[in-house]
Amino acid sequence: MDPRNYLYRDGALDPDGARILAARHLSPHDDGELYLQYRATESFYFDDGRLKQADYSTDSGFGLRGVSGETTAFSHANEISAAAIDRAAATLSLLDPSAQGPATAPRRTNTHLYTDGDPLSAVPFAKKVALCQEIEAAARARDPRIDQVAVSLAGSWAVVEIVRPDGFVATDIRPLVRLNCQIVMKDGDRRESGSSGFGGRHLYDRLFDRDAWNTMLDEAVHQADTNMRAEAAPAGEMQIALGSGWCGVLLHEAVGHGLEGDFNRKGTSAFSGKIGQRVAAPGVTVVDEGSIADRRGSLTIDDEGTPTGRTVLIEDGILKGYMQDRLNARLMGVEPTGNGRRQSYAHAPMPRMTNTFMLGGNDDPDELVSRVKDGIYAKSFGGGQVDIVSGKFVFGCTEAYRVKNGRILHPVKGATLIGDGPTVLTRVSGIGNDMALDKGVGMCGKGGQSVPAGVGQPTLLIDALTVGGTEAA
Structure with a gap:
């Protein structure tokens, strides 16, 4: 079956009709698109030896967006039909006509970064439940202290089509799967999780x-x-070693959002107006790359039809550019970078990260930890809070260790890292040769929208960062 059949139905809308409607309603404006989407999602939650929850749903709809100058008119509906699109177009009457004609269409690509296959239908329901059950049993067998095991399995399959007024049409088929396990250990009155x-x-x-x-x-x-063996974390300003891979979530939140085009066009980011200036220590290179095959944050094309690629944001400590969607790129006089993303057809696109990471350096990771005279080695993060504009953050460590005189002493619990992204970048004094991307579980929130994203980094040595804890350092 042609996946586009999920978008087009006889008597409702066909591909030629979509192109005619996009031309009719969007040609008077600077930019815009008709965004069609079908999506199927499912999730399984296995806990306490039982399947506690199983969900399956499908949804479809369109978003119609027109852009004139800095103003966007957007409307959406969960009915894909010519009549519904005509009704939605009434919103576009609020826009002024374009003074310079429609923007140029995105370039085309033949690249396919992931399979077109539907993960949901390829495996029977019973086999998915059996997997969760097998994983839960295997986890419990590892340690008699394990008191609770929760296994979650989730997948989605989406078909999107972007239709522009100039006749440009781009289609993308997007699979996404994830497996998670949470362990709770109990020993006497103490309970800890991983x-x-x-x-x-x-x-x-x-x-x-x-x-x-x-x-x-x-x-x-x-x-x-x-965490069962962890002692109270110290408090105060100290040296920090950050582990590779998932610890890149700190970079993503504290720095990445500040490098998105909308904040910089409006002058509200700590990085606004600093292209060509030093914003990080020498050796620090940060990129956003949406074109890595099979990665959670990757997209063959973004949600405006622009092919994704590799965007160098910071190179050897010098700010080189921002992540751009079409609107902010046009207003800033630069090219879009394939970072126009939206949560669904019911949301307008905005500049968002894909897979954002710091490149590796030449330092041995163990040697970097040995340089810590009095501090913390943080290997994994949990929840945190970030002010996107300033980059100020508070991150809780889910796995961290006390380090003194270059020796790892014992695990610590309750450690939080407090600081701001722009300052932290200038305090990087060691960059490991072990750059790694995360395992593929990240979600990114911005402006009320959530999208899958990837993070990564090598082991890093930070000269000074504030640690919130319960014991004096």
């Missing part, structure tokens, strides 16, 4: 790989066991 997961834009078969999910369990159990 979690791990992995996924990406591929089919479920990779999640069924026994070695892969056993590695996930090892990580979750290790984290819970580590």
Whole structure:
């Protein structure tokens, strides 16, 4: 079956009709598109030896956006039909006609970064439940202190089509899967947790790989066991070593959002107006790359039809550019970078990260930790709060260790890292040669919208960062 059949139905809308409607309603404006989407999602939650929840849903609809100058008119509906699109077009009457004609269409691409296959229909319901059950049993067998195991499996399959007034049409088929496990250990009155997961834009078969999910369990159990042995975290300003991979979530939140085009066009980012200036220590190079095959944050095309690619944001400490959607790129006089993203057809696009990470350096990771005279080695983060404009953040560590005179002493709990992204970048004094991306579980929130995203970094040494804890350093 042609996936586009999920978008077009006889008597409602066909591809030629979509192009005619887009031309009729959007040609008078600077930019815009008709965005069509069908999406199927499912999730399983296995806890306490039982399947506690299983959900399956489908939804479809369109978003119609017109742009004139800095003003956007957007409307949407969960009915894909010519009549509904005509009704939605009434919103566009609020816009002034374009003074310079429609913007140029995105360039085309033949690249396919992920399979067109539908992960949901490829594996029977019973087999998915059996996987969750097997993982739960394997987790409990690892340690008698394990008191609770929760396994979650989730997948989605989406068909999107972007139709512009100039006749440009782009289609993308997007799979996404994820497997997570959370472990709770109990010893007397003490209870501690650990979690791990992995996924990406591929089919479920990779999640069924026994070695892969056993590695996930090892990580979750290790984290819970580590926290069972943890002592109270110190407080004060000290040296920090950050682990590779998932610790890039701090970079994503504290720095990445400040490098998105809308904040910089409006002058509200700490990085506004600093292209060509030093904003980080020498050796720090940060990129956003949406074109990595099968990655959770990757897209063949963004939600405006622009092919994704590799955007260098900071190179050797010098600010080189921002992540751009079409609107902000046009107003700033630069090219879009393939970062126009939206949560669904019911949301207008905005500049968003894809896979954002810091490149590796030349330092040995163990040697970097050995340079910590009095501080913390943070290997994993949990929740945090970030002021996107200033980059000020508070991040809680889910796995961290006390380090003195270059020796790792013991795990600590209750440690939070407090600071601001722009300052932290200038305090990087060591960059490991072990750059890694996360395992494929990240979500990014901005402006009320959530989209899947990837993060990454090498082991880093930060000269000084404030640690919130319960004990004096």
